[in-house]
Amino acid sequence: MSTVDAPTSHLRENPYDIAREQLQRVATTFDIDANLVNVLGECKKSVEVSVPVGMDDGSTRVFKGYRVTHNVARGPSKGGIRYHADVTRDEIKALAMLMTWKCALMGIPFGGAKGGVVVDPKQLSRSELERMTRRYTSEIINEIGPEKDIPAPDVGTDASVMAWIFDTYSMNKGHSVLGVVTGKPLAIGGSLGREEATARSALYSIRDAAAKQDRSVAGMRVAVQGFGQVGSYLALFLHQEGAIVTAVSDSTTALYNAKGIDVPAAFAHKREFRTLAGLRDAEAITNEELILLDVDVLAPCALEQVITGENADRVRASIVCEGANAPVTPAADAILEDKGVLILPDVLANAGGVVVSYFEWVQGLQEYFWKESEVNAKLNDIVSRAFEETWETARARDVSMRVAAYGVAVQRVAEATITRGIYP
Numbered sequence: 001m002s003t004v005d006a007p008t009s010h011l012r013e014n015p016y017d018i019a020r021e022q023l024q025r026v027a028t029t030f031d032i033d034a035n036l037v038n039v040l041g042e043c044k045k046s047v048e049v050s051v052p053v054g055m056d057d058g059s060t061r062v063f064k065g066y067r068v069t070h071n072v073a074r075g076p077s078k079g080g081i082r083y084h085a086d087v088t089r090d091e092i093k094a095l096a097m098l099m100t101w102k103c104a105l106m107g108i109p110f111g112g113a114k115g116g117v118v119v120d121p122k123q124l125s126r127s128e129l130e131r132m133t134r135r136y137t138s139e140i141i142n143e144i145g146p147e148k149d150i151p152a153p154d155v156g157t158d159a160s161v162m163a164w165i166f167d168t169y170s171m172n173k174g175h176s177v178l179g180v181v182t183g184k185p186l187a188i189g190g191s192l193g194r195e196e197a198t199a200r201s202a203l204y205s206i207r208d209a210a211a212k213q214d215r216s217v218a219g220m221r222v223a224v225q226g227f228g229q230v231g232s233y234l235a236l237f238l239h240q241e242g243a244i245v246t247a248v249s250d251s252t253t254a255l256y257n258a259k260g261i262d263v264p265a266a267f268a269h270k271r272e273f274r275t276l277a278g279l280r281d282a283e284a285i286t287n288e289e290l291i292l293l294d295v296d297v298l299a300p301c302a303l304e305q306v307i308t309g310e311n312a313d314r315v316r317a318s319i320v321c322e323g324a325n326a327p328v329t330p331a332a333d334a335i336l337e338d339k340g341v342l343i344l345p346d347v348l349a350n351a352g353g354v355v356v357s358y359f360e361w362v363q364g365l366q367e368y369f370w371k372e373s374e375v376n377a378k379l380n381d382i383v384s385r386a387f388e389e390t391w392e393t394a395r396a397r398d399v400s401m402r403v404a405a406y407g408v409a410v411q412r413v414a415e416a417t418i419t420r421g422i423y424p
């Protein structure tokens with residue numbers, strides 16, 4: 001028997017430890033009661049399930065799945081489902097906690113949750129993916145629901161996965177339940193603008209930050225890491241605004257062109273071939289080189305922990321826009337802050353996804369659907385207001401945008417918890 005090296009996870013540090021450390025830091029800065037911090041540092045519920053799936057070749061594989069609710073003080077819990085080979089329970093807990101802060105910062109009536117299955121979805125056939133999704137949904141069916149916990153897409157899942165979750169839940173209830181999941185296809189109650197929403201909030205955050213610095217997005221040089229639902233649309237929107245996107249990447253390929261990547265061509269190429277590999281008029285670089293490029297804006301839009309204590313001092317961007325959740329570790333945060341780099345934190349910059357998920361949930365409950373222009377205008381209002389609150393708090397308290405954003409959010413959750421009281 002030969003030994004095969006297990007691929008190393010992108011998670012070099014424990015994400016839940018990081019999330020709790022950040023909460024503690026914010027609690028100290030904003031003087032939050034220690035008893036409350038004890039409550040907010042834990043997840044309300046964490047469910048682990050095994051997901052047996054009959055594979056196309058006749059074998060049976062068993063995948064491990066999770067659904068975690070961090071907090072419901074401000075409303076039902078909300079958060080995506082991630083399919084990735086490196087998923088761990090602590091990663092899902094950390095991401096659930098982030099969702100609580102994100103929803104609170106946006107002022108939408110949700111708590112935080114996250115789910116995940118330890119699987120590389122690219123290795124499954126479409127029918128295997130469907131069977132796995134339906135079985136995972138069945139295993140967590142008592143945890144989710146429109147008034148309880150509402151999943152959505154995250155890394156490795158998309159609208160068709162949401163359609164299977166919607167259908168499985170609805171078949172079990174005996175009628176269609178539009179509000180059980182968001183990020184659904186338009187044909188079955190999705191919202192216009194949901195697919196692009198996460199990238200839009202990143203764009204709005206960059207635009208608002210540029211305005212504060214008397215700069216404009218037009219002419220800015222940008223590197224975008226990740227070319228999935230967030231990175232691909234962000235690159236496209238920035239290109240449309242006149243920015244020069246000098247580098248893009250996906251999980252296999254990173255590409256550079258000093259004069260600017262032809263983003264519409266990259267977008268079309270990725271749609272057609274599912275990879276950036278083979279795109280013309282660009283030079284291959286490494287993912288690490290992309291992170292360290294001399295650009296105005298660096299937008300990590302893939303996974304966690306890509307900017308760390310090891311590479312942060314060599315980052316040359318003046319703005320880091322977190323399209324992904326937790327792409328910057330606390331050690332990197334400190335280094336970037338010292339260098340005067342402006343970080344637009346995840347809970348602000350990528351919150352557009354959950355904001356339009358909220359709109360989708362509302363539209364589904366009312367069975368009344370909005371125009372795309374209405375969705376985008378309301379999204380812009382919410383994100384720009386949150387940007388302004390974060391900016392003002394950062395100035396008033398002389399703290400980073402991250403500490404300010406988490407601070408505003410944690411205070412809101414704390415207030416809801418105190419107002420409700422601890423049961424019984």
Ligand code: GLU
Nearest residue numbers: 079080152154353354357
């Ligand atoms: N997975 C996305 C996030 O991390 C969206 C969650 C949602 O729409 O509920 O914000």
